[in-house]
Each structure stands twice: as structure tokens, then as C-alpha cells.
Amino acid sequence: MEAHPHPHPGAPRKLARRDIALTGLGxxxxxxxxxxxxxxxxxxxAIVDAAWDLGIRYFDTAPYYGYTLSERRLGEALxxxxxxxxxxxxxxxxxxxxxxxVTPGESGWAEPLPFRPHYDYSYDGVMRSHQDSLQRLGMxxxxxxxxxxxxxxxxGDLHGHYWRQLTDGGGFRALTTLRDEGAVGAIGLGVNEWExxxxxMEVCDLDCALLAGRYTLLEQGALPLLDRxxxxxxxxxxxxxxxSGILAxxxxxxxxxAPARIVDRVDAIAAVCARAGVPVQAAxxxxxxxxxxxxxxxxxxxxxxQLRQNAQWFARPLPAAVWDALARDGLIAGGAPTPKGA
Numbered sequence: 001m002e003a004h005p006h007p008h009p010g011a012p013r014k015l016a017r018r019d020i021a022l023t024g025l026g027x028x029x030x031x032x033x034x035x036x037x038x039x040x041x042x043x044x045x046a047i048v049d050a051a052w053d054l055g056i057r058y059f060d061t062a063p064y065y066g067y068t069l070s071e072r073r074l075g076e077a078l079x080x081x082x083x084x085x086x087x088x089x090x091x092x093x094x095x096x097x098x099x100x101x102v103t104p105g106e107s108g109w110a111e112p113l114p115f116r117p118h119y120d121y122s123y124d125g126v127m128r129s130h131q132d133s134l135q136r137l138g139m140x141x142x143x144x145x146x147x148x149x150x151x152x153x154x155x156g157d158l159h160g161h162y163w164r165q166l167t168d169g170g171g172f173r174a175l176t177t178l179r180d181e182g183a184v185g186a187i188g189l190g191v192n193e194w195e196x197x198x199x200x201m202e203v204c205d206l207d208c209a210l211l212a213g214r215y216t217l218l219e220q221g222a223l224p225l226l227d228r229x230x231x232x233x234x235x236x237x238x239x240x241x242x243x244s245g246i247l248a249x250x251x252x253x254x255x256x257x258a259p260a261r262i263v264d265r266v267d268a269i270a271a272v273c274a275r276a277g278v279p280v281q282a283a284x285x286x287x288x289x290x291x292x293x294x295x296x297x298x299x300x301x302x303x304x305x306q307l308r309q310n311a312q313w314f315a316r317p318l319p320a321a322v323w324d325a326l327a328r329d330g331l332i333a334g335g336a337p338t339p340k341g342a
């Protein structure tokens with residue numbers, strides 16, 4: 001499989017199965033919901049406006065982000081734009097019910113709205129979630145609808161229960177019905193576990209998957225899945241390209257404090273990048289884009305300035321030598337495509 005050429009933020013990549021083109025750099029909108037730290041209304045609007053000015057035309061949100069706050073803010077920021085000029089995705093799997101007991105900091109949301117999530121992957125749950133999202137966004141359609149956070153690591157002993165809601169309970173059937181009727185343009189999974197994407201591809205005709213943190217400069221365990229997706233025309237959106245921040249200078253990994261083995265590996269990657277005069281953040285944003293299955297990378301941003309910095313890293317030409325050195329030191333999996341050097 002041939003690697004993609006060097007990325008540009010606004011360069012579109014089409015989903016193989018659907019007439020939908022995503023910009024190479026998209027915006028993950030968890031931070032619009034106040035992930036880990038509060039973001040004010042004006043700052044949230046400034047992030048979306050900055051994305052637009054940079055040529056970003058793909059925006060991903062979810063009911064869970066800020067307990068509906070992200071969807072509301074994103075919809076307000078995008079409604080003035082021509083609807084056919086951008087691609088919008090949101091997710092199903094949680095119904096948000098009013099709850100006065102919601103407190104600041106709950107589930108990592110600094111200032112969540114008073115709605116509490118309840119898992120529901122059934123046919124009726126998916127249909128209700130989709131309609132609720134349209135109301136919050138203030139729009140008549142979304143382009144891509146993902147099943148949010150399904151998987152064994154997420155649900156533990158309850159995974160089988162929720163998986164049956166998707167299969168026997170009609171959740172996947174609801175997704176395909178919405179797509180077949182034209183209510184959404186494409187369907188997929190939005191998850192932190194690559195294995196469940198492979199399982200879902202066997203029971204549902206997925207167009208794409210948003211994979212957070214599992215195919216990055218730090219870890220390539222999902223490489224067999226991406227190779228399979230490239231062969232079958234299933235597009236991959238890369239979420240969490242910094243692995244919760246550890247590739248961007250924090251010590252967070254998988255939303256928690258990073259274990260020593262992860263810190264050591266990141267330090268080794270950073271040392272190779274430093275010797276080549278390359279910001280590790282630039283390498284992190286560009287590496288996954290080389291895989292032919294990947295259609296977009298969607299880091300979040302807590303400010304317009306941070307987003308602009310991400311766009312600069314994403315577009316910065318990097319020497320081929322840095323990829324050669326990372327591969328030589330065993331820091332990139334064998335068989336993983338790397339970007340072409342400038």
C-alpha cells in the first residue's frame with residue numbers, strides 16, 4: 001500500500017464508500033465541552049472561527065462532551081456558514097437526561113451542563129440520540145454518525161449487553177436506516193479500542209471509524225486493522241494523535257498519568273526528533289496521515305492559538321531522516337507507512 005503524501009490542513013480526502021470529503025486536519029470538539037479545563041463561550045467560538053480561517057472543514061462532536069455543551073456551542077458557531085461547506089459528525093450510544101445533581105469536574109468536564117449520560121445502543125436509543133443532537137446543533141442533518149465508546153475495555157462485563165443492543169437490539173440497523181434514508185451521509189464507530197472496529201465490520205457495513213489514541217506515533221497496535229480498512233474502503237479518522245497529551249508535552253496517557261514505560265518510550269521518540277530538529281508534536285500529527293486508510297486527523301484545542309500551532313505542526317515539512325531514524329530505533333512498527341520527506 002502506498003503512503004499518502006505530505007499533508008496540508010485543508011487538503012480533502014474522500015471516504016471511499018460515500019461522497020464525503022474530509023479535510024486532512026479536522027477539529028475534535030471535546031474541548032468545546034470543557035475537557036479538563038473550562039473554556040468560555042467566547043473562547044469556544046474563537047476556536048471554531050480560527051479553524052475555519054485555517055481551512056479546516058471537518059468538525060467532530062458528541063452529546064457526551066460537556067454533557068451536551070459541545071454540540072450546542074459547535075452548532076451555534078457553524079450555523080452561519082453554508083451547510084454544504086463543511087462536514088459535521090456526532091455520536092450515538094448515550095442519551096442525555098436532565099439531572100440537577102451534575103457537578104463541576106464530573107467525568108473530566110470542567111463545567112458540564114445539567115444532563116447525565118445513560119448508555120443506550122438500541123434502535124430506539126440511536127434514533128432518539130440522533131434527533132436530540134439535531135435539536136442541540138440547530139441543524140437538519142449531520143454528515144457522519146458514529147457509535148460512541150463501545151468496547152470491552154469501556155464496558156467491562158457489560159460489553160456483551162451493550163453489543164447485543166447494537167446487534168439484536170437494532171442499533172446498527174438504526175444507523176443503516178438513517179444512512180439509507182439520507183438522514184446521515186455515513187456511519188461508523190467512534191472508539192478508543194481498535195478491536196471492536198474489526199468486530200463491527202463483520203456485522204455492519206461501516207463507512208468509517210474514528211479511532212482515538214490507537215494509531216499514533218507512540219503506538220501502532222491497530223496497524224492490522226488499518227491495513228484491512230484500506231483494503232475494504234473503510235476510512236479512518238485519527239482522534240487523540242497526542243495520546244491524551246503525552247506526545248504534546250504533558251504526562252497524560254489514555255486520560256490518566258502515564259506509566260513509566262510509556263514515558264520512557266516518548267522520551268526516546270522525542271530524542272530522535274530533537275536530533276533531527278523536528279518538534280515531536282509535528283511528527284505526531286503527521287505520522288498517522290501516511291496510512292492510506294486515514295482520511296483526517298482531529299486533535300482538539302483549548303484555544304485558538306493552540307489550534308493555530310497544531311495547524312503549523314501539521315503542515316511543517318519534515319525530513320525523511322527523522323522517519324528513518326524512528327524506524328531504525330524500533331520506535332515505529334515494521335510495515336507502518338511513514339510520510340514522504342520534504
